[in-house]
Amino acid sequence: MTALRVEALEAGYEPGLPIVRGASLSVEPNEIVAVLGPNGAGKSTLIKAIAGLVPISAGRVLLHDREITGRAAHRLPHEGLGFVPQTENVFVNLSIDDNLDLAASILKVPKKRRLGDLYALFPDLARQRRLLAGRLSGGQRQMLAVARALVGEPKVLMLDEPSAGLSPKLVGIVFEKLVEVRATGVTIVLVEQNVKAALAIADRAAVLVEGSTRVVGTARELANDPQVAALYLGHHRGDT
Amino acid sequence: MLQLIADGFVIGSVIALGAIGVTLVYSILRFANFAHGELLTWGAYLAWTALLGFAAVWGPMEPLGPFSFGWTLLASLGVAAIATAALALLVDLLLFRQLRRHGSAITLIMASFGAALVLRNLLQFIFGAVPEYYSREIQVAIRLVPRDVLGGLRVTPDQLFVLGLTAVSVVGLHLFLTRTTLGKAMRATSINPQLARVTGIDVDRVIRATWIIGAVLAAVAGVFSGLTVQLRPQLGLDLLLPLFAAAILGGIGSVYGAVAGGLIVGLAESLSVPIVGAEYRAATAFIVLIAILLIRPTGLFGERT
Numbered sequence: 146m147t148a149l150r151v152e153a154l155e156a157g158y159e160p161g162l163p164i165v166r167g168a169s170l171s172v173e174p175n176e177i178v179a180v181l182g183p184n185g186a187g188k189s190t191l192i193k194a195i196a197g198l199v200p201i202s203a204g205r206v207l208l209h210d211r212e213i214t215g216r217a218a219h220r221l222p223h224e225g226l227g228f229v230p231q232t233e234n235v236f237v238n239l240s241i242d243d244n245l246d247l248a249a250s251i252l253k254v255p256k257k258r259r260l261g262d263l264y265a266l267f268p269d270l271a272r273q274r275r276l277l278a279g280r281l282s283g284g285q286r287q288m289l290a291v292a293r294a295l296v297g298e299p300k301v302l303m304l305d306e307p308s309a310g311l312s313p314k315l316v317g318i319v320f321e322k323l324v325e326v327r328a329t330g331v332t333i334v335l336v337e338q339n340v341k342a343a344l345a346i347a348d349r350a351a352v353l354v355e356g357s358t359r360v361v362g363t364a365r366e367l368a369n370d371p372q373v374a375a376l377y378l379g380h381h382r383g384d385t
Numbered sequence: 386m387l388q389l390i391a392d393g394f395v396i397g398s399v400i401a402l403g404a405i406g407v408t409l410v411y412s413i414l415r416f417a418n419f420a421h422g423e424l425l426t427w428g429a430y431l432a433w434t435a436l437l438g439f440a441a442v443w444g445p446m447e448p449l450g451p452f453s454f455g456w457t458l459l460a461s462l463g464v465a466a467i468a469t470a471a472l473a474l475l476v477d478l479l480l481f482r483q484l485r486r487h488g489s490a491i492t493l494i495m496a497s498f499g500a501a502l503v504l505r506n507l508l509q510f511i512f513g514a515v516p517e518y519y520s521r522e523i524q525v526a527i528r529l530v531p532r533d534v535l536g537g538l539r540v541t542p543d544q545l546f547v548l549g550l551t552a553v554s555v556v557g558l559h560l561f562l563t564r565t566t567l568g569k570a571m572r573a574t575s576i577n578p579q580l581a582r583v584t585g586i587d588v589d590r591v592i593r594a595t596w597i598i599g600a601v602l603a604a605v606a607g608v609f610s611g612l613t614v615q616l617r618p619q620l621g622l623d624l625l626l627p628l629f630a631a632a633i634l635g636g637i638g639s640v641y642g643a644v645a646g647g648l649i650v651g652l653a654e655s656l657s658v659p660i661v662g663a664e665y666r667a668a669t670a671f672i673v674l675i676a677i678l679l680i681r682p683t684g685l686f687g688e689r690t
Contacts (some may be wrong), residue, residue, distance in 0.1 A: 151514065195581075198582070198583070217582075217584055217587075218582040218583055219581075219583075219584075219585050219587045219588065220585075221583075221585075222583065222584060222585035223585055228583045230580065230583065233577055233579070233580060235580070236573055236576045236577060236580065238576050238578075239572075239573070239576070247569050247570075247573055247584065248584050248585070250566040250569055251569075251570060251584055251585040251586055252519045293584065294583075297585065332565065366513060
């Protein structure tokens with residue numbers, strides 16, 4: 146049983162103008178899979194289409210072998226798919242506690258136990274739980290965004306560029322946290338521009354070019370393949 | 386002086402209840418709904434229709450204790466609240482929902498002007514332009530403060546009813562928004578609709594709840610206006626600018642701001658009467674609005690994002 150399978154997906158914001166054109170991806174349970182590719186390759190559109198935020202015109206998406214293609218975005222967290230958007234990924238006018246409490250109310254999970262688990266996983270957040278999310282630093286905000294997406298105990302967690310806007314040190318801290326999250330039994334799919342950081346924690350990676358998956362391999366294979374790097378990944382922040 | 390303050394609170398209650406709907410629709414649906422005033426008018430007239438219906442079945446309305454109205458007006462208020470909510474949902478289904486998918490905020494605003502015209506003219510066509518009253522009973526005002534203390538204070542039982550039910554409505558709404566999952570979902574959607582979706586919130590359900598709450602409060606405000614003044618097809622149009630002044634003054638998007646804004650606008654209008662006369666009292670609300678926005682551009686309870 147695959148955790149998440151995407152088959153020949155076509156998706157885009159305008160009818161007849163697909164940005165994702167025949168992308169396929171297979172993610173095994175408890176894997177970390179990175180979706181890489183040059184700017185404009187359609188990585189974010191792909192992950193948003195899976196999350197129900199971009200219309201799908203062809204292909205299928207299966208979550209633990211159950212078809213979820215084109216399902217409304219608000220249904221997916223109830224069905225075990227968590228999503229962390231790239232920007233504006235926390236409710237800035239609510240406190241850390243209220244951000245998590247809201248998600249727990251919506252997803253009908255036992256608040257005390259689940260928030261306790263999450264605060265144990267994210268002790269930095271626990272220390273300032275009454276602070277407004279809008280006042281958090283970039284790294285802490287990203288941690289809260291991940292914690293919020295984990296409230297419903299998703300089987301698969303998808304992240305859209307979790308390193309965006311963070312210093313290299315903070316990227317390291319956030320990505321280490323993702324490894325800890327995986328250790329709790331969560332499958333992770335992350336779209337990343339920061340190839341080096343993503344490949345450092347990923348088991349496997351897929352390279353997306355012009356909306357379709359061109360290369361899929363283990364992180365080690367892709368990291369050591371100079372042709373792949375030159376052809377598809379280009380110059381990236383993580384290598385500087 | 387005390388009398389003017391009390392009158393201001395009564396006017397302010399009507400404005401506050403109406404302004405809550407304006408601010409809720411703005412914060413969740415992201416547009417200024419200029420048709421909101423018409424929901425007040427429709428609420429008032431639907432209650433009047435229900436009252437006539439009840440009178441046809443049970444005979445003329447018997448006043449309840451010291452009030453000018455009987456229990457049938459309270460039942461009519463309930464009927465009007467439900468019918469006004471249905472009307473708001475119908476307008477959303479036929480008009481705003483279609484435009485939300487493809488149109489911009491300005492398209493929605495212009496459409497709301499169109500909806501207001503249609504609703505007002507339809508109402509005038511059905512009910513006529515002659516003013517109506519829920520009750521022609523004459524009420525004896527209760528003297529609460531003797532005349533030699535700050536000019537004294539007399540209020541009618543109906544005015545006390547308006548103030549009391551406004552307080553109950555605002556407290557009820559506060560509890561709904563802070564204690565219930567749907568209330569919290571409304572707050573989250575107003576902050577960030579896309580994030581609300583991926584958190585598991587059904588935004589369409591939130592939108593329906595927004596229309597229902599806004600329309601129910603509009604119906605209550607319309608009935609209050611009909612009860613304390615009279616029923617006219619222009620009732621909502623005349624209140625539209627004060628509603629927006631209250632919502633903006635309080636900080637557009639803030640429910641508590643709308644309540645505070647409504648009361649301030651009501652007080653400003655009432656207190657200005659001895660100075661500028663009744664004809665110009667509406668202008669004073671805008672002078673207060675401009676003064677507050679100069680000091681605090683986001684309004685009293687507005688949050689900087």
